Amino acid sequence: MTELTLAKALGSGLRRALSDDDKVVLLGEDIGTLGGVFRVTDGLQRDFGTERVIDTPLAEAGIIGMAVGLAFRGYRPVCEIQFDGFIYPGFDQIVAQVAKLHYRTAGKVRMPLTIRVPYGGGIGAVEHHSESPEAYFAHTAGLRVVTCSTPQDAHSMLREAIASDDPVLFFEPKRRYWTKGEVDEDADGLPMGKARVVTEGSDVTLVTYGPLVATAIDAAVAASDDGISLEVIDLRSLSPVDFDTVAASVQKTGRLVITHEASESGGLGAEIAATLTDRCFYYLEAAPVRITGFDVPYPAAKLEDHFLPDLDRILDGVDRALGRVNSLTGWSA
Amino acid sequence: MSTTVPVKAQNSVAKKQTPEFVQLLDPDGRRLSDELYDPWISDVTGDQLASLYEDLIIVRRIDTEATALQRQGELGLWPPLLGQEAAQVGSARTLRPDDFVFSSYRENAVAYCRGVKLPDLVRVWRGTAASGWDPFEIGMATPAVIIGAQTLHATGYAVGCKFDGADSVSVAYFGDGATSEGDVNEAMIFAASFNAPVIFFCQNNQWAISEPVGLQAQRPIADRAPGFGIPSIRVDGNDVLAVMAATRSALDRARTGGGPTFIEAVTYRRGPHTTSDDPSRYVDPAVAAEWEAKDPIARVEAFLRSEGVLTDELAASIQARADAVAAEFRAGCVGLENPEPLSVFDNVYATEHSGLARQKSQYKAYLEGFEK
Numbered sequence: 001m002t003e004l005t006l007a008k009a010l011g012s013g014l015r016r017a018l019s020d021d022d023k024v025v026l027l028g029e030d031i032g033t034l035g036g037v038f039r040v041t042d043g044l045q046r047d048f049g050t051e052r053v054i055d056t057p058l059a060e061a062g063i064i065g066m067a068v069g070l071a072f073r074g075y076r077p078v079c080e081i082q083f084d085g086f087i088y089p090g091f092d093q094i095v096a097q098v099a100k101l102h103y104r105t106a107g108k109v110r111m112p113l114t115i116r117v118p119y120g121g122g123i124g125a126v127e128h129h130s131e132s133p134e135a136y137f138a139h140t141a142g143l144r145v146v147t148c149s150t151p152q153d154a155h156s157m158l159r160e161a162i163a164s165d166d167p168v169l170f171f172e173p174k175r176r177y178w179t180k181g182e183v184d185e186d187a188d189g190l191p192m193g194k195a196r197v198v199t200e201g202s203d204v205t206l207v208t209y210g211p212l213v214a215t216a217i218d219a220a221v222a223a224s225d226d227g228i229s230l231e232v233i234d235l236r237s238l239s240p241v242d243f244d245t246v247a248a249s250v251q252k253t254g255r256l257v258i259t260h261e262a263s264e265s266g267g268l269g270a271e272i273a274a275t276l277t278d279r280c281f282y283y284l285e286a287a288p289v290r291i292t293g294f295d296v297p298y299p300a301a302k303l304e305d306h307f308l309p310d311l312d313r314i315l316d317g318v319d320r321a322l323g324r325v326n327s328l329t330g331w332s333a
Numbered sequence: 334m335s336t337t338v339p340v341k342a343q344n345s346v347a348k349k350q351t352p353e354f355v356q357l358l359d360p361d362g363r364r365l366s367d368e369l370y371d372p373w374i375s376d377v378t379g380d381q382l383a384s385l386y387e388d389l390i391i392v393r394r395i396d397t398e399a400t401a402l403q404r405q406g407e408l409g410l411w412p413p414l415l416g417q418e419a420a421q422v423g424s425a426r427t428l429r430p431d432d433f434v435f436s437s438y439r440e441n442a443v444a445y446c447r448g449v450k451l452p453d454l455v456r457v458w459r460g461t462a463a464s465g466w467d468p469f470e471i472g473m474a475t476p477a478v479i480i481g482a483q484t485l486h487a488t489g490y491a492v493g494c495k496f497d498g499a500d501s502v503s504v505a506y507f508g509d510g511a512t513s514e515g516d517v518n519e520a521m522i523f524a525a526s527f528n529a530p531v532i533f534f535c536q537n538n539q540w541a542i543s544e545p546v547g548l549q550a551q552r553p554i555a556d557r558a559p560g561f562g563i564p565s566i567r568v569d570g571n572d573v574l575a576v577m578a579a580t581r582s583a584l585d586r587a588r589t590g591g592g593p594t595f596i597e598a599v600t601y602r603r604g605p606h607t608t609s610d611d612p613s614r615y616v617d618p619a620v621a622a623e624w625e626a627k628d629p630i631a632r633v634e635a636f637l638r639s640e641g642v643l644t645d646e647l648a649a650s651i652q653a654r655a656d657a658v659a660a661e662f663r664a665g666c667v668g669l670e671n672p673e674p675l676s677v678f679d680n681v682y683a684t685e686h687s688g689l690a691r692q693k694s695q696y697k698a699y700l701e702g703f704e705k
Contacts, residue, residue: 062519069489
């Protein structure tokens, strides 16, 4: 066991993957000499060479398309997209090629790519550096989409993603890169497709993932001061979603709040609310509540606190799920 | 006959007279000399050229049959290659089995040369499968329909060959329209930066559906590559020998660490974009007639006859073989079975995805409801 930041835990995961399988190669902008703009790949090019840790030209479609060709050749590429908002030039290669090649070739060609994406806001960044584009990819057949919230998961899930024979979009909560936690490299952790009950509770199920897991845990502590017991679930996987774990919780609590940074419309929250309404209709005491980013472009840094769900907005959602209209509630479902 | 394909007084022009591109066999079947490219085909015998001629006849025959199958309702769509046979056969026949092709959807002659099973050519056009064949069986990826996307895949594959220390080469086939796509330009940048053993084989067939090449490029397309640091060759794409010579020189450069080459094969799409297209809305019949006079097969036939290699008897036997291939192709096509309904869920993932597993089990139960 070692205490590592989430960023360092990702780096140690990449290091292990490079050591364990000589077909693993890393591609991205500034990942070599610089070690990545967040230093996740720090030291890896020095230790594994320029043919394993590859600085690429500045072209996201190029990075993904080249990785597709390497996968055809038997490699297991790990691509870094420098920031969430930079992924769109590579969107076509991801959606039209990476996601579909296994299906298109009747399973003859595997696409064991991992595409790492630092995502989410809360760091006071400029435009295109704080987005949460996960729903685009969760909507796309052929992709797996996961996100981590702890250093241990960062390490273990990244290694599992790289070992997966399916393409994996690996979303890294960039504002939690500096969160510290114990990491056991040899831990036989929870499979990346499974959700984790982070905090057990009995009154309301609070489902989230990635950067908002820590916020949700804080919300559970705050709620308990008011005598409300929240069960916090870290989804971890967004495609597939582990609905069994969420449904078991909702069958216990009868109330569901979902929170994510991404905009509301067409988001994961809608999918979870719809599925849980279907699966747990007779258990629900109230309509599922979504607490999300608004349907606006990610705003300027001085406005991001008015975009990102925070502890108070989450607790407001909990109140609504409990049927309590409080002074903050400006609308009803 | 085992003599090589010579430049002879009676059937040749002493010096190549068309500086616009490399041409070794002109439309009248005269063998032109070219100091730079003659050596690349100096080993090609008359019999070997006759074999290429047979390929050209067969792929055109398959193409004709496929269009007929579409008109008869057996195929949903077909993209004819009429006019582009030499560009495809001349390049594909120079490749080794361990080389790898990443193509677009009109490269049916390339697939034929790579050894595709005939019905596999039309699985996708008949709608019985998402694509035709096992890429690793014939060293050719299933075609990319998104224009230009495959050039990046070819580049990545080539970089992999280089990392592996193999002297295999990857070849990207694409058209003039694709050269406007970002992917193709990115592929050239990546290939140059990583000195990838890849050939960018552009069939400039003058058309992207209805848009003329002048909308994509204001200068010869081959002129672009040097700006990326990639040497380029402009070749008569209707001349199977010139295409072969150019491809061999590019393969040699790639195999010996010289990196990528861009080949612009200047040809003409004499048919529609696909069987759904109506070129009469945009093609000038006079221009089409000019290109018909530059037919890639007629010139080989004229040359082989002048050399005494092609007799009426041989020509008839080649045509009979082509007809037999077409008959086998037709039988294979109409014999393709419709896929099982639940196979719609197969191979989306390499390992089980719980969300999809639920949908499959629900749809299975739904279908079974009809059987009760």
